Amino acid sequence: MLRPFRYALKDQTPLYVFVSVLFLMGVVFGALMVNALTFEQQQDLSRYLGNFFMSVNEGGADFYPLTLWEVALLHLKWLGLIWILGLSVIGLPGILILDFLKGVLIGFTVGCLVGQFTWKGLLFAMVSVAPHNLLIIPVLLIGSVAAIGFSLNIIRNRVLMNRSGSAARPFLTYTALTLVLAVVMLGASSFETWVTPVMMGWVTPMMQ
Template sequence: MLQPFRHTLKDQTPLYVFVAALFLMGVVFGALMVNALSLEQQQDLSRYLGNFFVSVNEGGESFQPMAYWEVAGVHLKWLGLIWLLGLSVIGLPGILVLDFLKGVLIGFTVGCLVGQYTWKGLLFALVSVAPHNLIVIPALVISSVAAIGFSLGIIRSRVLLHRTGNAAKPFLSYTGLTIAMAAVLLAVSSFETWITPTMMSWVTPMIGQSGL
């Protein structure tokens, strides 16, 4: 089980750098998208966030934290799509798009919070967005690199070199690493389900004091 980790962490450093850079580009792009919103869109966003924070602060019915399997399902679907795209040559661009899109989503979320509430929005992002993503993002990056590496291996062996060797061992290593990352995501989903809402409730009173 350790062999896939040694392989990806040691022999695929350039891919890690590339995927991480792509993700960071997505974060920057997502943050810049906030400035591109029209005045009406910004007002709608401000009202939505205001109502959300009031609901969290007062324990309103409109704030219903996601159940564990809903949270885990989101992460596992993302991971499963990366694994599936890695099985084919044509899926390679899709993996890169998913990594970029993940960065965009995080960048846009943090950018909205900071744009609306400055340092208080940043504090809320630190307790609501950052903690679980410190684990989720590396897990998805590792899975993406494994998927890209497996896809490139197919290209080299089947397309360029016209080899028809046994692909069972690479496939098992690739799938084994994906399963390990799934276990990690299942673990972090418990934190996101039961701990993150509590941390959010600690911070929202300070945001409410800003005049919501």
């Protein structure tokens, strides 16, 4: 029963390396984008962060308004889009773009915090961005590798006219893995909804 998952996690090491490097490139690119902001944009960003930290510190209604379902839906849509793109050959570039964009979003967020608040911003990023993403990022990378592997399997079996074997078993394995990853994503969303705001509340007084 665990053999398909061992295959996804072990035998596709080159794909994992490639996807991980692509994600890290996105993180670096996102962090560098902070330096490209104009002075006015940096001022607006500073005011926005200041108002946000004030709301968090005072327990304002603007502090983390998303519910568990909203957070989970956001992450599951990302995972679901990767699954859909993996069902076709033309979706392969889209998977890589999504991984890069995820890195850009995280890199830009952390870069903004560090750029505005130096080590305090890094500390806030460690409690607000890092914890749940320690689960979310591996889930997305595993899902991406599975999607790329399934897409490459389509190329081998259909485009290259190698029709040996049934397509049903790879599809079921691919879908089953995605469902397992969705369950893990729900756990990460629960942490982001209920635990992360508490941790943010601990650090926010230092930001003002």
